[in-house]
Amino acid sequence: xxxxxxxxxxxxxxxxxxxxxxxxxxxxxxxxxxxxxxxxxxxxxxxxxxxxxxxxxxxxxxxxxxxxxxxxxxxxxxxxxxxxxxxxxxxxxxxxxxxxxxxxxxxxxxxxxxxxxxxxxxxxxxxxxxxxxxxxxxxxxxxxxxxxxxxxxxxxxxxxxxxxxxxxxxxxxxxxxxxxxxxxxxxxxxxxxxxxxxxxxxxxxxxxxxxxxxxxxxxxxxxxxxxxxxxxxxxxxxxxxxxxxxxxxxxxxxxxxxxxxxxxxxxxxxxxxxxxxxxxxxxxxxxxxxxxxxxxxxxxxxxxxxxxxxxxxxxxxxxxxxxxxxxxxxxxxxxxxxxxxxxxxxxxxxxxxxxxxxxxxxxxxxxxxxxxxxxxxxxxxxxxxxxxxxxxxxxxxxxxxxxxxxxxxxxxxxxxxxxxxxxxxxxxxxxxxxxxxxxx
Amino acid sequence: xxxxxxxxxxxxxxxxxxxxxxxxxxxxxxxxxxxxxxxxxxxxxxxxxxxxxxxxxxxxxxxxxxxxxxxxxxxx
Ligand code: SF4
Ligand code: SF4
Numbered sequence: 419x420x421x422x423x424x425x426x427x428x429x430x431x432x433x434x435x436x437x438x439x440x441x442x443x444x445x446x447x448x449x450x451x452x453x454x455x456x457x458x459x460x461x462x463x464x465x466x467x468x469x470x471x472x473x474x475x476x477x478x479x480x481x482x483x484x485x486x487x488x489x490x491x492x493x494x495x496x497x498x499x500x501x502x503x504x505x506x507x508x509x510x511x512x513x514x515x516x517x518x519x520x521x522x523x524x525x526x527x528x529x530x531x532x533x534x535x536x537x538x539x540x541x542x543x544x545x546x547x548x549x550x551x552x553x554x555x556x557x558x559x560x561x562x563x564x565x566x567x568x569x570x571x572x573x574x575x576x577x578x579x580x581x582x583x584x585x586x587x588x589x590x591x592x593x594x595x596x597x598x599x600x601x602x603x604x605x606x607x608x609x610x611x612x613x614x615x616x617x618x619x620x621x622x623x624x625x626x627x628x629x630x631x632x633x634x635x636x637x638x639x640x641x642x643x644x645x646x647x648x649x650x651x652x653x654x655x656x657x658x659x660x661x662x663x664x665x666x667x668x669x670x671x672x673x674x675x676x677x678x679x680x681x682x683x684x685x686x687x688x689x690x691x692x693x694x695x696x697x698x699x700x701x702x703x704x705x706x707x708x709x710x711x712x713x714x715x716x717x718x719x720x721x722x723x724x725x726x727x728x729x730x731x732x733x734x735x736x737x738x739x740x741x742x743x744x745x746x747x748x749x750x751x752x753x754x755x756x757x758x759x760x761x762x763x764x765x766x767x768x769x770x771x772x773x774x775x776x777x778x779x780x781x782x783x784x785x786x787x788x789x790x791x792x793x794x795x796x797x798x799x800x801x802x803x804x805x806x807x808x809x810x811x812x813x814x815x816x817x818x819x820x821x822x823x824x825x826x827x828x829x830x831x832x833x834x835x836x837x838x839x840x841x842x843x844x845x846x847x848x849x850x851x852x853x854x855x856x857x858x
Numbered sequence: 859x860x861x862x863x864x865x866x867x868x869x870x871x872x873x874x875x876x877x878x879x880x881x882x883x884x885x886x887x888x889x890x891x892x893x894x895x896x897x898x899x900x901x902x903x904x905x906x907x908x909x910x911x912x913x914x915x916x917x918x919x920x921x922x923x924x925x926x927x928x929x930x931x932x933x934x
Contacts, residue, residue: 612874612876612877763875764876765878765880765895766899769895770899800901806875
């Protein structure tokens with residue numbers, strides 16, 4: 419997989435302000451930065467330079483940093499909520515990246531592990547935690563080894579005032595839910611837990627717990643070093659800063675790149691080498707995301723502009739679907755996987771989602787009729803807001819957006835059977851639709 | 859919750875979706891606020907419990923065999 423380093427919205431941005439962000443320059447080699455290299459690039463961690471933990475929270479709030487795991491919750495508010503609980507807290511780095519089309523957390527941890535760890539340690543000192551848990555999927559054994567080496571480097575340099583622990587968790591679609599991590603760290607299965615209690619009140623070891631995405635911690639480390647104004651030089655006033663995106667599908671150079679919020683989607687595709695075929699749609703946000711018909715490709719990657727289209731920047735996943743593919747068949751495979759990989763704890767996941775996946779498969783195969791289609795629509799409408807976590811909501815978003823984006827194909831499939839494209843091999847890789855082997 | 863909370867304060871429905879096994883009793887006891895899907899799992903039409911339904915709602919919560927239906931204080 420090729421990796422391009424995004425120039426950050428160069429128009430909005432004078433060269434004097436080119437302090438390094440997440441992926442600037444050196445990462446094109448894909449090599450891991452050692453601790454010495456890391457400190458040479460970014461300077462020392464900002465622990466001593468900010469006067470108090472709360473000044474870090476204020477800087478993060480002023481920067482307007484939001485979580486980069488998909489939900490986009492304001493990071494400053496989360497830090498403050500945990501810090502204000504008082505008592506010994508816990509910090510968890512969520513590197514589970516369960517979205518199959520996302521590679522950005524893995525990539526970031528490979529090239530800049532110390533940036534992520536700096537941010538996590540800093541967050542720990544801010545919220546009063548004495549331990550940082552780093553949660554990786556068990557499938558990423560090489561990454562586990564690299565991170566262990568990075569932790570050894572930090573230990574010999576006596577860099578961190580808190581303990582850092584690595585964990586390898588079972589890799590399922592819902593094991594990246596923050597409550598799954600908490601449950602697993604407490605000795606249970608890596609399955610979502612309903613709230614209350616909320617994680618920031620009572621999480622790991624019943625202590626106030628901050629769980630954030632890998633990339634979020636790296637931004638935090640940079641804000642602590644360079645300040646909120648610097649961070650806001652990229653992005654939009656509503657959504658400042660840059661984010662990592664993973665581009666795949668019909669582009670010449672699929673991979674991870676860094677871009678400013680507000681960058682038009684077609685510019686991002688161009689940075690990923692440009693389209694290799696004419697496109698019919700873009701899947702934004704991954705399997706729990708939204709299909710955008712190709713006529714919307716000039717829309718900026720920003721919450722406000724995407725909201726009317728039912729989409730959001732999410733965790734920065736862009737999948738380009740060529741015209742030659744069948745969007746209905748691709749969606750049917752995704753839904754089958756999401757149905758099989760749900761935790762099977764709640765009604766919508768046990769019955770609703772598998773039923774939706776089955777109806778959709780029939781539609782894709784040309785075995786549906788108008789009655790079955792209206793049943794499908796009704797069942798999709800009943801998925802959101804009825805599980806202990808947002809898994810059914812994501813699947814419903816995908817299904818509903820497919821019904822909108824591929825409306826012409828649906829007519830064709832209903833009246834004349836499956837189109838020719840439905841019989842060609844699938845274009846978007848989706849894991850097999852089998853239930854997880856283990857939750858522990 | 860503060861001790862000053864009046865006994866007549868607003869209530870909202872909350873379902874523990876993991877505990878719920880979808881036997882649908884709540885939908886039978888409180889059809890004004892709870893529908894059932896085709897598998898018997900609750901669809902909450904309105905989380906806010908109006909005053910005149912409070913006794914019904916309390917009865918439904920007590921009747922849930924899995925203790926999955928809760929009446930929380932306050933409107934959220
Ligand atoms: S909604 Fe699905 S994935 Fe989420 S907790 Fe319930 S069963 Fe598990
Ligand atoms: S009565 Fe309880 S277990 Fe039965 S459907 Fe309602 S909430 Fe679920």
